[in-house]
Amino acid sequence: MTIHIGAKPGDIAETVLMPGDPYRAKWAAENFLDAPRCVNEVRGMLGYTGTWKGNPVTIHGSGMGMPSLSIYANELIRDYGAQTLIRIGSCGAMQDHVALRDLVLAMSASSVSTPSSTIFRELTYAPTADFSLLEAAATAARAKSLSPHVGGIYSSDTFYDERRDLDEQMIRHGILAVEMEAAELYTLAARYGRRALAILTVSDHLPTGDRLSSEDREKSFSEMVEIAFEAAFAK
Numbered sequence: 001m002t003i004h005i006g007a008k009p010g011d012i013a014e015t016v017l018m019p020g021d022p023y024r025a026k027w028a029a030e031n032f033l034d035a036p037r038c039v040n041e042v043r044g045m046l047g048y049t050g051t052w053k054g055n056p057v058t059i060h061g062s063g064m065g066m067p068s069l070s071i072y073a074n075e076l077i078r079d080y081g082a083q084t085l086i087r088i089g090s091c092g093a094m095q096d097h098v099a100l101r102d103l104v105l106a107m108s109a110s111s112v113s114t115p116s117s118t119i120f121r122e123l124t125y126a127p128t129a130d131f132s133l134l135e136a137a138a139t140a141a142r143a144k145s146l147s148p149h150v151g152g153i154y155s156s157d158t159f160y161d162e163r164r165d166l167d168e169q170m171i172r173h174g175i176l177a178v179e180m181e182a183a184e185l186y187t188l189a190a191r192y193g194r195r196a197l198a199i200l201t202v203s204d205h206l207p208t209g210d211r212l213s214s215e216d217r218e219k220s221f222s223e224m225v226e227i228a229f230e231a232a233f234a235k
């Protein structure tokens with residue numbers, strides 16, 4: 001047990017999928033894992049462990065924003081030995097050519113700050129995905145006839161941000177989409193020599209204000225889970 005995770009030693013698999021919403025973790029575990037069992041429910045942050053095609057997998061919520069993800073990713077890595085951590089979640093598109101429902105694979109994640117950023121002092125650290133996961137996820141997506149966007153995203157802890165000029169600079173610099181967790185996940189994975197990737201679906205479109213229906217969100221969530229498994233266990 002750690003401060004925020006009630007799992008026993010050995011209850012967490014080396015491969016961990018991390019949706020933001022703990023109920024999505026439950027749903028994915030019940031629909032995609034063989035023999036899923038609940039390994040954490042401290043503070044309602046649900047985590048499940050089972051197998052996919054015989055491979056042990058944990059699906060654990062991260063909560064919203066980098067301060068929340070940082071707590072769970074730190075404990076999963078440092079206390080439970082997680083080796084491969086894949087965020088599956090939604091994002092807001094920032095470019096006209098990135099449409100609702102599109103898949104975004106985050107090659108890098110810019111941010112104003114992460115919970116880790118103070119250790120870098122005046123240096124601007126560039127959090128990046130693990131290339132083997134990124135490449136395998138792109139291949140898995142294309143095998144499903146999807147055309148993923150692969151590039152830079154922006155991780156923000158402020159959903160209702162009043163500073164529209166920050167969005168403008170991100171858009172101007174080709175950032176594909178905004179979400180709230182990847183930059184810290186990539187930073188922690190790099191620090192501890194682990195693999196990380198964020199697989200995202202566009203749930204809303206900042207330039208047009210369009211949003212996905214909840215039915216479409218569920219369908220795209222299933223695709224992300226499948227791509228995450230394929231990427232994690234690619235030979």
Ligand code: HPA
Nearest residue numbers: 090091092178179180204
């Ligand atoms: N901002 C931050 N995170 C998000 C958004 C957004 O507009 N849409 C989906 N996740």
